[in-house]
Amino acid sequence: MPAWIQHAVWWQIFPLGFVGAEPEAVAGAPVVHRLPQLHAWLDYAVELGASGLALGPIFAASTHGYDTIDPFRIDPRLGDDADFDALIEAAHARGLRVLLDGVFNHVGRGHPAFQEVLHRGPQADRAHWFKLSWPRGTAPGTEPDYACFEGHRQLVTLDHDAPEVADYVAAILDHWLARGADGWRLDAAYAVPRRFWAQVLSRIRADHPDAYIVGEVIHGDYAGIVRDTGMDAVTQYELWKAVWSALNDRNLFELAHALERHDGYLDTFVPLTFVGNHDVTRIASRLSDERHLPHALAILFTCGGTPSIYAGDEQAFRGVKEERVGGDDAIRPSFAATPTELAPYGWPIYRLHQSLIALRRRHPWLHRPRARQIHLANAQLVLALSGRQLTGTHQTEAHQPLLIALNLDDGPALLPVPGARRVEVGDGDLVPGDDGAARVSLGPHGWAILSA
Template sequence: MPDWVQDAVWWHVYPLGFVGAERQAPADGTVTHRLDRLTAWLDYAVELGANGLALGPVFASSTHGYDTVDHARIDPRLGDDADFDALVAAAHDRGLRVLLDGVFNHVGREHPAFRAVLEQGPAAPTADWFRLRWPHGPDAEPEYDTFEGHGQLVALDHSAPAVADWVTGVMTGWLDRGADGWRLDAAYAVPTSFWATVLPRVRARHPDAYVVGEVIHGDYARVVADSGMDAVTQYELWKAVWSSLNDGNLHELAHALGRHDGFLDAFVPLTFVGNHDVTRIASRLTDVRHLPHALAVLFTVGGTPSVYAGDEQAFTGVKEDRAGGDDAVRPAFPDTPAGLAPYGWPTYRLHEELIGLRRRHRWLHRARTTPLHRDNRQLSYAVAADGQRLVVALNLADTAARLPAPGAGAVLAGAGTVRGDSVELAAHGWAVLDG
């Protein structure tokens, strides 16, 4: 993993939604320069404490960005190459690294490589890019593998050397243009052997690039080891955070933190409590008083934290399994932060506080957790690395609670009263304490 990732905190943006782009790409390819709207928010991200801008899809697509039709061109609904270059330059001027979202498991049906197959048949030069089954009859369209049954998303054949060459070229090309790393979309659907072929070639040219794969389930450590990625997304911890808070079952969170430590023995996961594919954390939690508890966990455990744009303002939004079901979690933002509603700023300040705490304790990136006390509605744990230590205490109950916290000192965030080797928390209280 590149050294700079130890200090990375990502502000994750879904660009097409953020800038209010139309749902369908214009048929005539008209370019609308909207990426500069993101530039107006970069200082806001820096003030939050982020030093990385993780972008969702920015390449030409038919609809939502994950049906890419040209990986070499900026989506015309966002702008053009000059707009991208300007955004990267503005981000770098502010100390923000830039992470791109690479959709390499599949392409949109309108991608030229697949259009060539439909137009030229088995003789198309890109026919071996896809997993095709040719029916009888001169005019019949081939059957093809898709991404999770979506006919508009045509799965690539990752055993084809031409696909590996093409992906390598796309990744290195945009790193040449100034990007600092890649999120690999749907990496769980791509053979790890494919990435083991591609990533060494990318790193030969860009050894300082960060590569994180979207992996929802499976053997995270094995995926990292076999693929050569730096990290994968920590969906296990994401689920445990909101589920344990909602159910009043902090044993689940304690168990997940134990598994998280196991992952940290092999790699440093990308941690989050929200992203563009899931219900907003402020909507997911049944008791909004526990939002600070979720954030306290995110920013005190080992990992590379990512904040999904809007979560820092307590945006709400429920993901639904239907056409357009992502819209609520991918809204348009105001032209500038001045257009935000006033009630979100306390949550922004809380993010500032906790990210600041993490910056002052940069060893947290690889910290391990040790439970000090666990019950259904109370949990205290120590986080430690490099001879440093903090104590975190959480109370979900309607009454005050006293939790074991051996070695705890001053309260660094939240609120509590240290008495000997314990800390007293108010009802639904939380605290991060010097260890």
């Protein structure tokens, strides 16, 4: 893992939605220079506390960006190479790293290699790039059956056993890293054979050792995938689900179990953590009780990982994902021209993000802490967090641990926080117990992060 990622906090944008691009590309349409609209938001991201800009798909595609037709070209609905270069320069000038989003499990039906297959049949030069099944007596213009991504016929799966496909993907990764990108999110990484990633990423590391590579993995053997592929990290969907589910059900045993598993992952790699992204219902809509939004954020910024904030979540945007055509529109909206046009009611949550990120900056070991349960009930949880550094097979602990205390109940709670000296963030009151042990008094649905 590159050293800089230990201090990274991503602010994730879905560019096509953010800038209000057309939902479908039109062949031959002129380039529209919309990427420069992001410049007005870079200082906002820095003031939030982010150190990186994670971009959704920006390459030429037919619709939503994951049906790529030319990964060497900026989507003309967004701009061109000059717009990309200017964005990289503006981000880097503010200390923001830039993460790109690439899909290499499949391409769109409009990709030239697949269009060649449709026109020339089995004789197409790149027919072996795909998993095709041809009917007998095939003539040019006959459409084959083909593997596609999760039943979506517009997304044509690549044959990852073809050496030319590995060359193609490696060339794409290298091209944009050489132009100034700092890393890649690999979309649908779970659908691609591990040996393919191992082959491609070993080549990329040779020329770009400081690049950060994170794979989208929904479930499965996270640690094994990282080990076998050479990725730095995978997306922590398991913890994402546990956070909102436990808060909604007032079942913090579920969260404690997920955090225990998460703690085990930190022995081998550091996941990308989040409570929202471009593929899921926004956290402010997902939670059944809006009073628990701070609890979700407190967990995100104190558990180990590389945190990612989906643009708008820091303002408590609402949006529900639906399983239908256009079902992502509500969670991928267009943004105003500048942050000054944001509604006033979202700024308290923005400031809460700032406070929690500032806490993380003061305690950089939160990238990879060790968590220990102090108190656990259905509606209350206290965790002690201490830093750890891995040096070979040895671990060392930090000397200034933190404690996180959560109360989901309708009534107040008095919870043990041994060794706590002050409340860093939150709404609790530190009180001494009769036995001299520290306790924190939390109001209904209260929370606090304390330092020892």
